[in-house]
Amino acid sequence: MVERARDVRLEDLATTAETLRERPLPAWDSMSHFADDPERARRYLMVLDTINFSFWLPEGMPGPRPGGYTQMAERLRDVYRGGAGLEDPDSLAVIDAETLGRLLGPFPMLAERAQALNELGRHGYDGLVGETAVDTARNFAEELVSYRDVSGYDGRQVPFLKRAQIVAADLLGAGLAGFPDLDQLTCFADYKLPQVLRHLGALEYSPPLAARVDGWVELQSGEPAEVEIRAATVVAVERLREELTHRGRRLTSVEVDWLLWHSAQEVFPMRPYHRVRGIYY
Numbered sequence: 001m002v003e004r005a006r007d008v009r010l011e012d013l014a015t016t017a018e019t020l021r022e023r024p025l026p027a028w029d030s031m032s033h034f035a036d037d038p039e040r041a042r043r044y045l046m047v048l049d050t051i052n053f054s055f056w057l058p059e060g061m062p063g064p065r066p067g068g069y070t071q072m073a074e075r076l077r078d079v080y081r082g083g084a085g086l087e088d089p090d091s092l093a094v095i096d097a098e099t100l101g102r103l104l105g106p107f108p109m110l111a112e113r114a115q116a117l118n119e120l121g122r123h124g125y126d127g128l129v130g131e132t133a134v135d136t137a138r139n140f141a142e143e144l145v146s147y148r149d150v151s152g153y154d155g156r157q158v159p160f161l162k163r164a165q166i167v168a169a170d171l172l173g174a175g176l177a178g179f180p181d182l183d184q185l186t187c188f189a190d191y192k193l194p195q196v197l198r199h200l201g202a203l204e205y206s207p208p209l210a211a212r213v214d215g216w217v218e219l220q221s222g223e224p225a226e227v228e229i230r231a232a233t234v235v236a237v238e239r240l241r242e243e244l245t246h247r248g249r250r251l252t253s254v255e256v257d258w259l260l261w262h263s264a265q266e267v268f269p270m271r272p273y274h275r276v277r278g279i280y281y
Contacts, residue, residue, distance in 0.1 A: 092121025
């Protein structure tokens with residue numbers, strides 16, 4: 001579909017590949033994540049990834065700024081250390097937005113985050129983590145609606161499964177699983193990866209889409225341009241992985257994702273990321 005895309009196209013990947021070629025892989029951030037007990041840490045990551053979406057706030061929004069993913073990970077870590085009971089499926093099944101906000105802070109979409117946790121609590125943890133990364137991602141996407149990240153485009157279904165795949169990668173990265181098939185996962189199509197890929201010249205937007213993104217105009221989840229951005233991100237990472245292999249560095253797509261995501265935290269200034277309000281990323 002990327003070849004038929006109307007608003008997003010791939011450009012030269014050489015600059016991006018060279019930028020990443022010598023960059024060290026980031027280590028798992030054990031300080032920001034709960035790691036005091038392996039079984040509780042697995043539950044912690046499943047809870048964290050269930051609410052791992054949509055951290056951006058409108059420009060000029062009054063009130064406290066809750067922060068992003070790392071701040072949520074740290075606040076949930078502290079909840080687990082304090083024994084507030086958030087890991088218990090029965091507690092998750094009935095948690096509401098007010099309680100979640102009191103525990104974690106004023107993140108956007110608290111009602112949607114609470115609903116996703118309700119679903120996880122009703123299901124329970126059993127049967128979600130499989131023997132492989134692919135099995136784990138599939139289980140989450142099939143068993144939990146909030147993880148079923150599939151978009152329509154020109155009559156086709158396009159599965160991204162960002163959070164379903166990231167659960168498997170997080171469990172592996174934290175040393176809580178020994179999946180042999182990390183190379184079978186794609187990158188995690190979010191809003192930071194296409195931002196840095198565009199900054200490095202790997203992605204180009206049409207003038208109308210560029211004007212919307214650069215003007216902080218919110219895109220709608222599932223609209224063609226938004227699906228094109230995410231699809232082009234996945235393809236760009238796959239081609240970057242191949243390009244890096246040609247340059248002597250063999251990585252998985254997930255590892256390329258990690259390099260790009262961490263790069264995006266360090267580059268300033270950059271043009272804005274595309275803004276979409278939804279539960280999938």
